[in-house]
Amino acid sequence: MMPWGHLAFGYVLYSLGHRFVTRKPPAGFGVVLAIVVGTQLPDVVDKTLSWGLHLFPQGYSIAHSILVAVPVGLLILGVTAFRSRDIGIAFVLAYWSHLVGDAMLAVPKRGVSPGDRLLWPIVTLPPYRGEPTLFGQIERIFSTFFNEMLTTEHFLFLAIYTVPYLLVFSLWVIDGSPGIAFLWRKENHK
Known part of the structure; x- marks a missing residue:
């Protein structure tokens, strides 16, 4: 899952939960x-x-x-x-949602069990082919994604791919744009 996919998945789970x-939208910077830190932490640590x-x-x-x-x-x-109970719950839910997302994405892959990615050190995955570098891998992920998505044959897939993100963005706006709204109010009170 791409970083923005983890963020969207974590935000939706937290917002709906x-x-x-509480019967109220989430609030507060x-x-x-x-949520941002929790959804990205596993990849930031392990990929580094x-x-x-x-x-x-x-x-x-x-x-x-x-x-x-x-x-x-x-x-x-x-x-x-x-x-700061809400912050703790948001972080933990976001962190754990990252793991659930990675496990779900392993399901359709042949020869990969969803638990393989989550059971270190009991299960250690085979090494990458070649010698990956941090910036090389980041560049490869983004360039592959954008190069493939911007071709004519992938345009329909790109349109389908963006729909969930538009729905998450809509949920965030319906929630009152938490985070941004807090910064906006703080700036206007100066």
Whole structure:
């Protein structure tokens, strides 16, 4: 899943869950920041350790492991329970949604179990072909995505691909644009 896919998935889960529990849209810059950080953290940690520092053969290791994510999430929920509960819940839900998203995307791949990406160090994925570098891999991901999506034969796929993001954006606007609205109000009160 691309970074923006993880962000969209995490935001939708948090927004709909928050609305279900409180009957109100999510609010506050801290909650939105927690969702952004939580949804990106596993890739930032593991891809850096793999592609940048070459400590692991794959970009699915420590931060993608449920053996690490569950205790870390529970610790964060405990620490934030009294002072910033919504931020803690947003972060943990976003972090765990990243893992669920990666597991779901492994389902259609042959020879890959959804748990393979989530069970480090019990399961270690085979190394990448070649010697990936951090910036080389980032460039490859984005250039491949945009080069393939901008061809005529992929135009329909691109249109279908953008619909969920437009729906997430619409949900964010309906929620009152949390994060941006907070910054806007703060700027107008100066």
